Amino acid sequence: MSDLSWLTARPIAHRGLHDLNKSCWENTLTAFKRAVERGYAIECDVHLSSDGEVVVFHDDTLKRLTGTDGYIWQRTAAEMGALRIGGTADHAPTLTELLNLVDGRVPLVIELKGIPGKDEGLVAKVGAALRDYKGKAAIMSFDHWLIRDFSSHAPGIPAGLTAWGDQVHELEAHFSMLAHNISFVSYGVGHLPNRFVSFVREKLAMPVITWTVRDQDAVTKTFAHADQMTFEGFEPDATPAA
Template identity: 70%
Template sequence: MTDLSWLTARPVAHRGLHDMNKTRWENTLSAFAAATERGYAIECDVHLSSDGVPVIIHDGDLRRLTGDDGFVWQRTAAEITALKVGGTADHLPTLQQALDLVDGRVPMVVELKGAAGHDEGLVESVGKMLKHYKGKTAIMSFDHWLIREFPKYAPGIPGGLTAYGNDNHLIEAHFAMLAHDIAFTSYAAGDLPNRFVSFVRERLGMPVITWTVHDQPAVDLTFKYADQMTFEGFEPDLVRLA
């Protein structure tokens, strides 16, 4: 089994170390720089532009972050990266720009965001990019159709399932993903404990990180039932939450 101790060694900054979009916004180069300076691993979200470039943004549409209408898949990378985020000086970045900035100094966990009918080539594009990157990286997704492509288009890059829930229907769907060589899972902290997470940790030795931790109860759940947290809104090295 691949050594993934680096994945759980440090807290993971959710969409970078932003300040809840007051002055330093999520998924921006400023947020990634702040996380890198403090030695936190970084989680970011990637969509595919109309011209096949992985660009970093959580939402499929542009309105919340940029004020523009339309979807990511309708715009070229040049058009997307020209858009400013939240009225700040930051622009929406490409994945390559983020990798160049971080430059291997901290791990990067890249969540691939599917857009049904508009995401062909996303896994392949990200896989090729990360293959040539010198730092520690992993990929993950909620979207099962993308995870099924991980072994083919991103061989050698640890792939994970992003997941939530504890009802039987969801849990069984999560178990089905074990057939596709996933190496870790990122699970909603509020849905712990559950039999899927217990099985992969205890029986498979698979690392589990949680999302998204904002308060002390979620911290406590994480370190009782998982291995590391994806956090937001505080700095784990500086603050113990009440």
């Protein structure tokens, strides 16, 4: 396993360093710029547009973030770029725009969002975008069908499982993904501790990051059972979580 100490070296800003969508919205260039300025690693989400481009956006539907009806897979990257996020001047950037902005200054953790039947080529596109990127970057997903493509379509890029749950069937599903060359885990902080996370940390020496940390209880739980947090709603270096 390659050295992934950079993945856990700094707190990870969930969808950038936004202000809970009051004036600085999630997954925008403004939120990413704020994270870079403060030296936080960045977590973001990506989808595939109708013309096969990788767009930074969390939801599969457009309504919550843009006020527009429809789905992201129905829009081209240019059409997504023309939509305003939360009524601000920000747009939904492409992955290329994000990479150009960050330019290796802080690590990136990119979550691939699958939509069955609409995500063919997403892993390969992300892999191609990161192939010549000089900064530290990792990919991850909840979606097992995407993770199965990571090693063949995004080789050499640190790959992780995004997961949650503490029921037997959930944990067994997570264990099954260890056969697919993952090198870290991002786990829902509310379901810690559990035997899957304990196993990958203690037996496999695999780093574990948590999501989404919003208060001091979650900070404490993270560092009792994992290695770093994905946070929002406060600044770890500036203001203690309330």
